Amino acid sequence: MALHFEFTFSRSMHSVRPDGEDQAFKRALEDRDEHAFVELVNRYQSSLLRLALVHCRSRAVAEEVVQETWLGVLRGIERFEGRSSLKTWLFRILVNRARTRAEIEGRTIPFSSLESEEPSVSSDRFLGPDHPEWPGHWSAPPRSWGASPESELLSKETLELVSRAIAALAPAQREVITLRDVDGWTSEEVCNVLGISETNQRVLLHRARAKVRAALESHFDPDLQ
Amino acid sequence: MTTAVDDLACKEFIELVTEYLEGTMSASDRERVELHLAGCPFCTTYLEQMLQTIATLGSLPEAEVDPNTLDVLIDVFRQGR
Numbered sequence: 063m064a065l066h067f068e069f070t071f072s073r074s075m076h077s078v079r080p081d082g083e084d085q086a087f088k089r090a091l092e093d094r095d096e097h098a099f100v101e102l103v104n105r106y107q108s109s110l111l112r113l114a115l116v117h118c119r120s121r122a123v124a125e126e127v128v129q130e131t132w133l134g135v136l137r138g139i140e141r142f143e144g145r146s147s148l149k150t151w152l153f154r155i156l157v158n159r160a161r162t163r164a165e166i167e168g169r170t171i172p173f174s175s176l177e178s179e180e181p182s183v184s185s186d187r188f189l190g191p192d193h194p195e196w197p198g199h200w201s202a203p204p205r206s207w208g209a210s211p212e213s214e215l216l217s218k219e220t221l222e223l224v225s226r227a228i229a230a231l232a233p234a235q236r237e238v239i240t241l242r243d244v245d246g247w248t249s250e251e252v253c254n255v256l257g258i259s260e261t262n263q264r265v266l267l268h269r270a271r272a273k274v275r276a277a278l279e280s281h282f283d284p285d286l287q
Numbered sequence: 288m289t290t291a292v293d294d295l296a297c298k299e300f301i302e303l304v305t306e307y308l309e310g311t312m313s314a315s316d317r318e319r320v321e322l323h324l325a326g327c328p329f330c331t332t333y334l335e336q337m338l339q340t341i342a343t344l345g346s347l348p349e350a351e352v353d354p355n356t357l358d359v360l361i362d363v364f365r366q367g368r
Contacts, residue, residue, distance in 0.1 A: 099364050103357060112350040125353070132360055181302065183333075188298045198296025203329035204336055215343045224343055243344035249309065260311070268305035275340040 084148040091139045103132070106149070109245050110156050116236045117160035119167070127163055131156040146254060153255040182272035187286075207282045220281065227277035231270050238263055239270035295323040300330045304337055 090098030110131060114124035134155045142151055187202040207215070214220060228236055228244075237256060241247045247255075253263050279286060300323055306312050307320050324331050 094364075096361065096364060100357065100361070103360055107352050107356065108349040111352060115350065125356070129360065129363065133363055136364065181298070182304075183298075183301055185298075188296075196296075198298040199327075200297045200329045203297075204332045206332050207336060207339065215339055216346050220343065221347055225347060228344075239344065243341050244347050246345060264305055264309055264311065267309075268302070271305060271337060271340060271344075272301075274344065275336055278340055278343070279336065 084142075084144055087148055088139055088142055088144070091136065099136075102135075102152075106152060110153070112240055112244065113153065113156060113237065114160050116233055116240060117164050123163065124160075127156065127159050130159050134159065147251075150251060150254045157255060157257075179269060182268070183276070202286055204279065205283055205286070207278070214282075215278075220278070223277060223281055224274055227274045228270075231273060235266045235270035235273075238266040239274070242267055243271070295319050297323075297327060297330050297333075300324075300327070301333060304334060307334075308337070308341075 087098055087102065091102075107128065110128045111124060114127045114131075115121065118124040118127060131152070135152060138155070142148065146154070187200060189196050189199050189201045191197045193199075228239060231239065238252060241252045241255070242249065249260060249263055249267075252258075253260055256263070258266075300320065303312070303316070303320060307317065312320070324334065
């Protein structure tokens with residue numbers, strides 16, 4: 063077992079099929095291989111913490127939840143059968159822990175929040191439905207943020223503004239945008255971990271992105287709000 | 288009285304933008320969206336801004352991990368499962 067582990071991990075991860083890699087991790091953890099554990103922690107700790115922070119009131123509580131998650135992984139690794147990826151399984155443990163904790167603290171995330179919400183852009187910025195020529199078209203259209211906005215978009219100030227915009231979102235929207243756009247997960251992975259439908263996931267993502275875009279617009283083009 | 292050249296209003300487009308970017312639209316809806324974009328510089332700007340927003344989200348720094356965390360977790364690991 064240990065030999066197999068050495069072989070697998072001394073090579074580039076990319077040369078190993080993902081499910082093969084998951085099984086190698088499973089065996090290594092069952093064999094109490096500390097290097098494998100450290101490798102997993104280095105890979106996922108930051109993302110786990112970020113997701114835990116969506117649910118928890120404080121960083122201290124979030125770190126506790128992440129620690130409980132790792133404990134859950136060590137206790138449950140024998141029962142990991144590879145029906146989902148190890149990553150999905152790991153994050154599901156985190157989400158369950160975090161939600162249980164939130165319930166105990168009397169804060170739950172409503173997941174059926176598909177009822178109508180505000181539009182992505184204020185109705186004031188569109189012509190009314192009885193406009194003779196262009197009903198529903200822009201009256202106050204967005205203006206380009208500049209030809210080369212890269213540096214400004216990635217400035218410390220802008221990134222902080224985006225972080226604040228995410229923090230202000232409803233938790234369900236925050237979870238989805240964090241996993242999809244900040245951590246770069248696929249929609250399938252997000253649906254699996256959060257236990258939501260593809261449609262629900264897309265609606266939450268849509269609303270979250272619209273609000274972050276609006277926050278950026280109010281920063282770059284304050285006259286338009 | 289003139290009517291709009293396409294049947295998709297800007298107000299509708301902005302609520303379809305995520306579905307469009309996700310690639311989950313039917314071919315006919317996609318064509319409708321692309322036809323609208325071809326004739327509407329404002330919605331094209333909106334789409335660009337949405338892509339810039341997504342790129343910015345992807346550039347957020349990682350959550351900082353406390354340097355002691357790894358030691359704590361290794362202790363947890365060594366103490367058994």
